Amino acid sequence: MAKIGLFYGTQTGNTESVAELIQKEFGGESVVVSEEICNADPSDFENYDCIIVGCPTWNVGELQSDWEGFYEDLDAIDFTGKKVAYFGAGDQVGYADNFQDAMGILEEKISSLGGKTVGYWPTDGYDFDGSKAVKNGKFVGLAIDEDNQSDLTEGRIKTWVAQLKGEFGV
Numbered sequence: 001m002a003k004i005g006l007f008y009g010t011q012t013g014n015t016e017s018v019a020e021l022i023q024k025e026f027g028g029e030s031v032v033v034s035e036e037i038c039n040a041d042p043s044d045f046e047n048y049d050c051i052i053v054g055c056p057t058w059n060v061g062e063l064q065s066d067w068e069g070f071y072e073d074l075d076a077i078d079f080t081g082k083k084v085a086y087f088g089a090g091d092q093v094g095y096a097d098n099f100q101d102a103m104g105i106l107e108e109k110i111s112s113l114g115g116k117t118v119g120y121w122p123t124d125g126y127d128f129d130g131s132k133a134v135k136n137g138k139f140v141g142l143a144i145d146e147d148n149q150s151d152l153t154e155g156r157i158k159t160w161v162a163q164l165k166g167e168f169g170v
């Protein structure tokens with residue numbers, strides 16, 4: 001059984017590209033099974049002790065629409081004992097008051113269902129005014145900004161995956 005399940009939603013492809021890079025950095029399909037959330041069933045989450053959730057923020061502080069549709073379905077999943085890491089795509093310049101909100105919305109929900117959050121990420125190197133994804137001075141997961149900092153994406157992913165390998169214990 002694969003150790004890590006990655007579930008992502010995307011509107012314009014950025015989060016999908018990031019998901020592919022994360023999968024590759026972990027060592028490919030034998031380590032990370034990636035599934036678009038629009039194709040997922042709640043029972044798919046049961047297969048994994050380690051989960052990665054990816055969601056861009058849309059419509060000023062909202063979940064991407066497929067995640068919006070899945071949000072209520074999360075209630076059917078028992079996250080107890082599961083480690084959950086988050087990543088998001090957002091635009092810190094265009095949406096400085098709501099940067100990466102979706103990551104925060106999902107983290108809050110999944111934590112309330114028993115998921116243990118791993119993969120916290122520093123806010124250094126970003127410039128924004130407000131975010132639901134910041135807790136105790138850190139992002140609850142990896143914040144990617146393809147609109148303004150795409151040159152940093154690959155390095156951020158490498159650093160974050162190295163951190164996660166330790167936290168997941170893989």
Ligand SMILES: Cc1cc2nc3c(=O)[nH]c(=O)nc-3n(C[C@H](O)[C@H](O)[C@H](O)COP(=O)(O)O)c2cc1C
Pocket residue numbers: 009010011012013014015016056057058059060061062064089090091092095098099100101145146147
């Ligand atoms: C209409 C619109 C609303 C957006 N709202 C936000 C937002 O509230 N917060 C944010 O961080 N990014 C926001 N974004 C930026 C997207 O999240 C960003 O472009 C992201 O890379 C898209 O990811 P995707 O290609 O996986 O859908 C918005 C973009 C558009 C076009």
